[in-house]
Amino acid sequence: MDRRQFLFTAATAALAAPALSFSGKLFAAPATTPRFLLVFLRGGYDCNNLLVPYSSDFYYQSRPTLAIAKPDPNNPNSAIALDGNWGLNPVLRDSIYPLWQRKQIAFVPFAGTDDMSRSHFETQDNIESGEPSNQRNDYRSGFMARLSGAMTTVPSIAFTDALPLSFQGSKRDIPNISLRGVGKPAFDERQSAILSGMYQGTALAAAASDGLDLRQRVSKELQDEMMKANRGAPTAKNFADETQRIATLMRDQYRLGFVDVGGWDTHVNQGNTTGQLANNLSNLGQGLAAYANALGDEWNNTIVVVVSEFGRTFRENGNKGTDHGHGTVYWVLGGKVNGGRIAGEQVAVNQQSLLQNRDYPVLTNYRDMLGGLLARTWGLSGSQLQSVFPGAKPRDLQLV
Amino acid sequence: MEIPTARRSAYVWLAFALTCVAATPALAREETLSQDDIAWLRRDSFDLNSATVARYRELGRSRFLDEQLTDRGTDNLPPEITQLLGSYEVNSTPNDEMLVRLQEEQQKIKDMPDGDAKNDARKFQQQHANDLLQQSQETVMLRAVYGSNQLKEQMVWFWLNHFSVYGAKGRVRWVVSDYAQNTIRAHALGKFRDLVMATLESPAMLEFLDNAQNAKGHVNENYARELMELHTLGVHGGYTQQDVQQLALILTGAGIVPPKRGGEPPKLNPQMQPLYIRQGAFEFNPARHDFSDKTLLGQTIKGSGFKEIEQAVDLITRQPACAQFVSRKLAEYFVADQPPQTLIDKMARTFRRSDGDIGKVLRTLFESKELLASRGKKFKDPTQFVVSSVRLAYDGKPLVNAKPLLNWLNQLGEPAFGRLTPDGWPLDSVGWSSSGQMSKRFEIARAIGTGDNRLFTPEGSPKVGAGFPMLTTRLFYDAIEPNLSAATRDALGKAASQQEWNTFLLSSPDFNFR
Numbered sequence: 001m002d003r004r005q006f007l008f009t010a011a012t013a014a015l016a017a018p019a020l021s022f023s024g025k026l027f028a029a030p031a032t033t034p035r036f037l038l039v040f041l042r043g044g045y046d047c048n049n050l051l052v053p054y055s056s057d058f059y060y061q062s063r064p065t066l067a068i069a070k071p072d073p074n075n076p077n078s079a080i081a082l083d084g085n086w087g088l089n090p091v092l093r094d095s096i097y098p099l100w101q102r103k104q105i106a107f108v109p110f111a112g113t114d115d116m117s118r119s120h121f122e123t124q125d126n127i128e129s130g131e132p133s134n135q136r137n138d139y140r141s142g143f144m145a146r147l148s149g150a151m152t153t154v155p156s157i158a159f160t161d162a163l164p165l166s167f168q169g170s171k172r173d174i175p176n177i178s179l180r181g182v183g184k185p186a187f188d189e190r191q192s193a194i195l196s197g198m199y200q201g202t203a204l205a206a207a208a209s210d211g212l213d214l215r216q217r218v219s220k221e222l223q224d225e226m227m228k229a230n231r232g233a234p235t236a237k238n239f240a241d242e243t244q245r246i247a248t249l250m251r252d253q254y255r256l257g258f259v260d261v262g263g264w265d266t267h268v269n270q271g272n273t274t275g276q277l278a279n280n281l282s283n284l285g286q287g288l289a290a291y292a293n294a295l296g297d298e299w300n301n302t303i304v305v306v307v308s309e310f311g312r313t314f315r316e317n318g319n320k321g322t323d324h325g326h327g328t329v330y331w332v333l334g335g336k337v338n339g340g341r342i343a344g345e346q347v348a349v350n351q352q353s354l355l356q357n358r359d360y361p362v363l364t365n366y367r368d369m370l371g372g373l374l375a376r377t378w379g380l381s382g383s384q385l386q387s388v389f390p391g392a393k394p395r396d397l398q399l400v
Numbered sequence: 401m402e403i404p405t406a407r408r409s410a411y412v413w414l415a416f417a418l419t420c421v422a423a424t425p426a427l428a429r430e431e432t433l434s435q436d437d438i439a440w441l442r443r444d445s446f447d448l449n450s451a452t453v454a455r456y457r458e459l460g461r462s463r464f465l466d467e468q469l470t471d472r473g474t475d476n477l478p479p480e481i482t483q484l485l486g487s488y489e490v491n492s493t494p495n496d497e498m499l500v501r502l503q504e505e506q507q508k509i510k511d512m513p514d515g516d517a518k519n520d521a522r523k524f525q526q527q528h529a530n531d532l533l534q535q536s537q538e539t540v541m542l543r544a545v546y547g548s549n550q551l552k553e554q555m556v557w558f559w560l561n562h563f564s565v566y567g568a569k570g571r572v573r574w575v576v577s578d579y580a581q582n583t584i585r586a587h588a589l590g591k592f593r594d595l596v597m598a599t600l601e602s603p604a605m606l607e608f609l610d611n612a613q614n615a616k617g618h619v620n621e622n623y624a625r626e627l628m629e630l631h632t633l634g635v636h637g638g639y640t641q642q643d644v645q646q647l648a649l650i651l652t653g654a655g656i657v658p659p660k661r662g663g664e665p666p667k668l669n670p671q672m673q674p675l676y677i678r679q680g681a682f683e684f685n686p687a688r689h690d691f692s693d694k695t696l697l698g699q700t701i702k703g704s705g706f707k708e709i710e711q712a713v714d715l716i717t718r719q720p721a722c723a724q725f726v727s728r729k730l731a732e733y734f735v736a737d738q739p740p741q742t743l744i745d746k747m748a749r750t751f752r753r754s755d756g757d758i759g760k761v762l763r764t765l766f767e768s769k770e771l772l773a774s775r776g777k778k779f780k781d782p783t784q785f786v787v788s789s790v791r792l793a794y795d796g797k798p799l800v801n802a803k804p805l806l807n808w809l810n811q812l813g814e815p816a817f818g819r820l821t822p823d824g825w826p827l828d829s830v831g832w833s834s835s836g837q838m839s840k841r842f843e844i845a846r847a848i849g850t851g852d853n854r855l856f857t858p859e860g861s862p863k864v865g866a867g868f869p870m871l872t873t874r875l876f877y878d879a880i881e882p883n884l885s886a887a888t889r890d891a892l893g894k895a896a897s898q899q900e901w902n903t904f905l906l907s908s909p910d911f912n913f914r
Contacts (some may be wrong), residue, residue, distance in 0.1 A: 042821065105882045119625070122635050140830060157796055161813025162826075163834030176836035178813070186843040191900070195842055196909050204779075211839030262820040267610045267622045318618025319610065324625070356641075374406045 033153055034301050034377050035250050037257040038144065038166070041162075041284070041308035042124060043264030046277055046322050047329035047360070048314060051107050051342075052087040057351035058276060062315040066322070068272045077273045082107075085349075086342055091278045095285030099292065099333060103340030104299075106399055108330040110346060111369060112310055112362040118324040120265070123309035127366060128165035130389050141169035143388050144366075147374065148174060148256055150384040156256040159246050168259055173206035175214045179245040180236045182223075185216045192216075241289035247294035250302070261287075264308065267321040288333060300335030303377060303400065305370065311360050327360030330369070332399050343397045344369070357366040367392035369399075376400050428533040438460065438774035442727040442914040443734055444468070444766060445550030447780075447788030449795050450875050452550060465766055468551040469759040471589045476548035480798035485542060490577035495603055495681040496657060498574040503659035519812060525908050529574075533567045534579035537816045538802040541809075544787045546796070551762070555588040556580065557783060558733055559814070563599045563631060564824035565608040567817030571656075572607050575681065576817055579604035592726060592756035593717040596631060599680040600713065602654045609822060612655040615688035624648035626822045628716060634728075639697060639719035646694040649703055650701060653689030657681050675705040684709075723751035727761060727825065736774045737828035743770040776913050779829035782812035784856045784914075786842060789848045789906050790855070793869040808844045812837065842907045849902030871902045884910050 053059045054070045068089060071081035073308045079087025080097055086107070088097060099105040115126040115133040126133050130143025144166040148156040158167050158176040167174045187195065196209035222245055236242040239261065250257055263280055288306075292299045311328035332339070345363040347353040355361040371385050371394030383392055404416050433441075433453070440461060445452050456464050477485070485491050490498070505525055512518040540560065547553040560580055567576050583602040587595040599605045606612040609623035624647035628639045656662075657678060665676055666685055675686035684706040691703035699715055701708050714723060727747035731739030754760040765771060780788065786808050790799070809815045814825050814832075827831075846854045851868035884892075888908040897903035905911060 007568040029572060117635060118641070119629055119635055120821055121630075158834075158836075160836075161811075162831035162837060166829075168830050173835055176834045180837065181811075186846050191903075194891045194894050194904065195907055198885075198887050198904070200887060202909055202910070204838065207833055207835045208838045208842075211837070212842065214835060215839045265821070267620060268613055318615070319620055321610075321620075323621060371435035 032056040032301070034303060035255050035257070035295075035298070036154075036374070036377060037246070037250065037259065037302070037304045039284075039288070039306045040124075040127075040164070040166075040258070040260040041264050041303060041306065042120070042260050042262045042391035043308070044120060044123075044267060044310045044312055044324055045264035045280070045308045045328070046270060046312045047109070047308075048312070049270075049272055050089050050092075050281060051082075051109055051329045052089065053085060054079050054081070054087045058350045059314075063175075064316070065320050066270065066272050074329040075208045083342060089278070089281055090273055091282040091334060092285040093281070097287040099289070100340055101193075104292070104335055104337055105331060105333045106337060106339040106341050106343045107397075108332065108344040108364055108369060108397065109342060110360055110363040111307075111330045111366060112327045112364075113366055114362070116326070118310065118326065119216045120216040120309055120324070125165055127307065127309060127394045130166075130367060132367070132391050140165075142166035143370075144258060145170035145174060146388045148172075150380065150387055151256075151378055154255040154378065155253060157249065157254045157258075159242070159257060164258055164260065173210045175210055177214060177218055177243050179222075179249075182219055182245070184223075185219050187212060193271050214263075218249065221252070239283045240290035243287040243291035244294045247291050251295055251298050266312070267317065267323060268319040270321045272282060291383055292333070292335075303332065303334040303337065303373070305373070306333075307366060313359050314354055315358075325359030326355050327362045330364075330366070332364075332373070334400070337400055338398055343399060364397070365392070366397065368395040369397060372396040432878060433457070433776075435883060436772055438883065439772055439914075440766070443778070446544055446554060446791055447911075447914060448875060448879055449633060449791040450873075451548070451796055453875060453879060454468075455548075465551075465763065468549050469589060469763060471549065471552060471759070475543065475552065475585075477543065477546045478798045480800075481542050482544050484800075484802075485539050488539065488577070490532050490535045490574075491539060491581070495575050495578045496659075496663070497604065498578075499571060499656070499681055500659045502571060502574050517576055525910070532805075533573040533576070533817065534806065536567065536573070536580065539577055539807050540816045541579055541787070541805045542799075542802050544783070545790050545805075546798070548678055552585075552588055552660070553764075554733075555758070555762070556585050558730070559595065561824035561827075562729065563595075564819050564822055565604045565817060566675065566820050566822075568685070570607045572604050572817070575603040575607070578602075589759045589762070590757075591600060592722075592758055593713060594728065595709070595758070596627075596713050596717055599631070600627070600651075600654065600709065601679060603681045606654065606656050606682070611651055613651050614654070616652050616690040619645075619648050619652065619690075621645060621648035624651055627651075630823055630829070632716045632725065633719060633721045634725035636896060637725060643696055647698050647712060649690045649692065650694055650696065650712045653685050653687075654706075654709060655683060655685060655688065657683045677706050686743065717756055718752075720748070720752065723748040723756070726756075727751055730761065730765060731770075732827045735768075735771055736778060737830070740770050743768050763863075769840045776910075779833055779913050781825065781827070781832050782809055782814040782837075782841075783816075786844065788911075788914075789845065792875075792911075793848050793871060793902065793906070794855070795873070795875070799884075801854050801857055801859050803859055804853045804855050808847070811844070841912070842903075845906035846903045849904075849906050850899040868899045869902060870898070871905055872898070876905075880905075880910070884908075 007108045008279055049066065049068055052068045059240050061065050069075055069078040071087050072078040074291055077090055080090055080093060081087050082100060085164055096105060113123060113126050113133065115123045117123060122264065128142050142165045144156065148154060149171055156167065156174050158164055158174065159179050160176050161178045163174065165175045192212040196212060199205045199208035221250040246257065246259060261284060266276050288304065307330050312322035313325045317323050352363065367389040371392045374395065375385055375394050377400060441452065441456055442448060459467060509518060509521045509525065512521060544553045544557060562892060565576060565579065566570055567573050579602050583598045587598050590801065609626055610620045611623035614620040621644050625644045628647065629635050633639055665678065666686055666687060668676060672686040677684040686705050689705060693703050694701045696712055697715060699712050724744065728739060729746045731743050731747065735743065746768065747761050751761050752765040786805060819825055851866055854864035857863055888910050891904045892901055895904055
């Protein structure tokens with residue numbers, strides 16, 4: 001399908017959709033619709049110290065100070081063996097490893113994009129746009145916005161301060177709200193009506209009225225939740241606090257969500273089982289485990305995918321850190337995920353298989369992988385998938 | 401239809417306002433400014449206040465712009481604000497001294513035996529670091545609100561964002577206020593090449609993008625890449641991975657004076673000694689430099705030491721791609737999310753003809769027809785919204801506590817020195833005009849408009865109601881009211897109190913677009 005046709009389809013889909021506000025009852029998600037949360041690690045996390053290729057001597061030669069020791073029952077700081085080749089960073093022992101044992105998480109190594117710039121921003125935008133890098137022609141359209149346009153039964157939300165590119169360019173307003181803090185709403189109904197009235201007929205009309213409306217409802221619901229859980233703190237202390245709130249909203253109302261976590265750009269002193277990267281991984285792992293836990297039975301009807309713009313250099317640099325690379329490792333989690341395995345195409349980890357003698361090659365393109373996964377999750381048709389990921393060849397990695 | 405009554409009550413408020421607000425500066429000439437004048441001035445400044453309008457009336461547009469661009473270095477502030485900023489450690493201590501203090505603090509902690517005292521000292525140091533960052537953020541914000549040269553204040557924000565550094569990384573907090581003041585502000589309207597060199601030699605940038613670590617045999621290409629991608633050429637500016645690696649070699653040895661050396665130069669052999677350079681906390685250490693010959697953007701750069709860096713920056717900043725890239729970003733900030741190519745080309749021509757004279761490029765922009773053609777269509781980013789709200793609401797009255805400004809920008813997700821990644825905050829409206837952003841913005845408009853804030857309450861003192869500001873002023877009736885949309889007039893007419901009226905005005909599309 002060509003682009004013009006896609007835009008036409010998107011436009012008619014939007015016209016066919018009911019009154020364009022997510023806030024009405026129109027948008028109550030069918031209880032059975034699966035949930036999808038995308039977690040974006042901004043900064044290019046070091047996947048080689050998350051999923052340790054412990055059977056590779058080359059890994060230990062390449063990382064004299066950063067390597068994580070081979071699995072060893074007597075060493076708590078050694079990698080946790082996942083299979084004969086791969087081990088998990090032990091900082092995830094209590095959060096992510098239990099999910100692995102329950103076969104509720106799969107890792108997809110050698111994953112990433114066709115963008116070779118090794119620029120954070122270029123590559124993040126490339127992923128969020130969902131278009132092939134050599135044919136990007138709409139710089140203000142994100143794949144999650146198009147997905148949300150194709151699936152009107154999938155109410156969408158970004159748990160961020162500002163709307164990420166992934167959700168930009170949608171025909172209807174996609175709300176964003178940061179759950180790091182939650183206070184009481186500031187305006188009553190009369191004031192809200194006057195405020196949104198000023199924006200009637202402007203490009204920001206939906207944003208203004210939906211924003212006021214969402215604030216009212218979210219604080220009501222989360223107030224209840226926080227009271228129930230005896231956690232009346234308006235400000236989230238860590239990612240796990242935030243993910244529990246995300247779970248509350250995803251459980252009842254939303255089906256497509258986005259959250260990002262920064263701080264992964266470890267050029268200097270990144271550490272291995274302690275230090276910057278370990279702290280970040282630990283925070284992330286606890287957040288994901290808390291999310292699974294908070295969803296209860298609905299975890300079985302939920303998928304979480306963790307991505308990052310790229311991996312890092314396979315060898316450590318001169319500052320005990322790593323530089324921008326290419327292929328990375330994606331995580332796929334959920335109660336019914338076909339997990340407990342390392343999925344997708346793989347190669348032996350040695351110097352010959354590195355891309356440009358520097359970093360992991362990409363054997364699984366994120367667009368193909370997400371396309372295949374979403375097709376199975378929501379039963380998207382071929383043409384719907386093409387509208388979300390133009391030109392992609394959806395690959396079913398049997399993740400669900 | 402209650403509009404007439406509401407109108408009348410607005411005049412009642414006005415009468416009240418004029419009796420109890422400090423006298424606004426006398427207006428030189430009593431003629432009403434044209435719509436063009438107002439539109440131009442709203443872009444040239446962080447939006448209107450009485451003093452800005454009065455000065456514009458006095459000089460007229462062309463002399464007003466001359467005064468701003470000739471920039472005699474008088475960034476006038478109210479004395480109370482000058483005094484407040486002067487009391488901050490970050491503004492009264494040179495960079496190298498700050499880094500020595502930090503080093504001593506850390507050494508002291510290291511030497512302590514494990515236990516409660518050590519933990520307390522660690523906590524204290526963490527607190528100290530946070531205080532320094534907060535002082536630095538307050539300094540930037542207060543200058544933006546009160547600075548007399550508003551175009552320059554916008555340029556300071558723009559360049560701080562263009563050469564963005566993240567405050568919470570490493571030692572950045574200790575040197576970031578100096579960065580804002582002596583690196584960015586000092587070159588904000590000068591030559592672009594000098595600005596690039598100044599950022600290259602600044603401890604804040606050396607620390608943030610790791611070039612302080614970049615040395616022969618320990619090459620770190622982080623800064624080299626961002627210098628071309630984000631600061632000068634743009635990602636499609638025609639450089640390759642090879643160029644990044646070569647530039648990284650050129651930049652080896654440019655770093656921060658190790659505070660441990662107590663100000664002594666490093667021990668160097670006699671050949672190397674004359675090649676050592678030191679400037680404040682910056683040093684070029686030839687012993688850490690790779691002296692091989694390099695090829696950058698197709699040009700050979702012979703291994704010579706610090707001169708290579710100057711040659712590289714000259715070469716990069718003279719590329720046509722650099723003129724385009726910088727012009728486009730400026731136009732995106734001041735004119736439109738998708739600025740007209742005709743304008744960018746005009747600015748890029750000025751950039752190249754004047755060898756990167758920022759003031760001349762800005763003159764091209766501010767004298768362009770494209771600027772006025774886009775009036776009312778540029779959505780303010782969070783910083784512009786917060787600064788302009790305080791400027792309009794308090795009209796030059798010196799606040800005593802800048803902490804609320806920082807809180808508001810944190811809530812809107814655009815704190816100064818808070819961008820984790822080196823690309824700076826986006827300059828277009830897409831990310832700032834989503835539903836979550838809008839509702840947050842209305843709440844902040846309310847906090848300012850109702851006086852329900854601590855701007856006039858010193859930190860730590862029990863809350864005293866400072867009362868609410870008066871926005872129904874002569875400035876409003878002269879410069880804002882004539883151009884209001886019908887929907888906004890209607891909303892203001894429904895306001896049940898002055899506080900609510902203020903809130904609606906600051907929330908209105910008329911105020912949030914410029």
